[in-house]
Amino acid sequence: MTSIRLLRSFALGVAVALCSAAAQASLTPQEQANKDVVLSFYEAAINRKDVEAAVAYIGPKYIQHNPRAADGVEGLKGFIGGYLKQKNPNLKATVKRVIVQDDLVVLHVHSLPEPGELGTAIMDIFRVENGKIVEHWDVMQPVPDKMAHGNGMF
Template identity: 30%
Template sequence: MKTPEQKNKELVLNAFDTLFGKREYAAAEEFWSDDYVQHSRHIPPGREGLFGLVRSLPETLRYENQYVIAEGDYVMLYGRYSGIGAPAASVVADVVRIEKGKLAEHWDVWEDEATRAESAGDAPMFGDEFPPGR
């Protein structure tokens, strides 16, 4: 039997794949609450703000998840968004609160992915390799 945290991790990963990967907006509505609260400086308010942003991004948009952690009703994803038309991919910590089986609230921390030349720590920010230089 799965723990609530395991179920929440699966829910959020499926939601992100449906919206960012498959871009199936009608299906994605089943994952996001009607009263979804957005705390990001990059994303307009509510579910429609998020969906509108994704619709405006190039079809090359890609989300890759590296880590997922859950505690109670909160899930944190550590991933990379690329193909959004920016010079660098963005490495992001997304925090989502689950309520009644839906994504109800979201916070994030964004940072451009560093190349080897830009990395003071000489370790990649995502995965095992640095991105190609810009």
């Protein structure tokens, strides 16, 4: 299945999951395991910036769709060591929501590069295979200081 078809299929699944709280309350054991892997990876990679702990969650073939990171374990190491540790050492991310469907885990995240900043709203999508993360997509949007509504980003 191509990445575009996979994302279209996943988008439909996300819409269904968002409309039904019961869908998340009844994760299969495999979905729960996938969720746990992704959350543990995220904490190690993004908040602790612990390269060795993070790469333990990555599969032998890691496909990256973030334009700032290269494929594979070495690409992830470079992203954590360079972009996160050197350029954004104070960055902290708070996971606001987790959506799980089969082998896909989506995190809705509030990322703050520095305390007191508005930060970025992020949707991270991970594909998990055999207990390891094998693919990643993300979409980012700066949190504005003013919005046309009072709903907030999270």
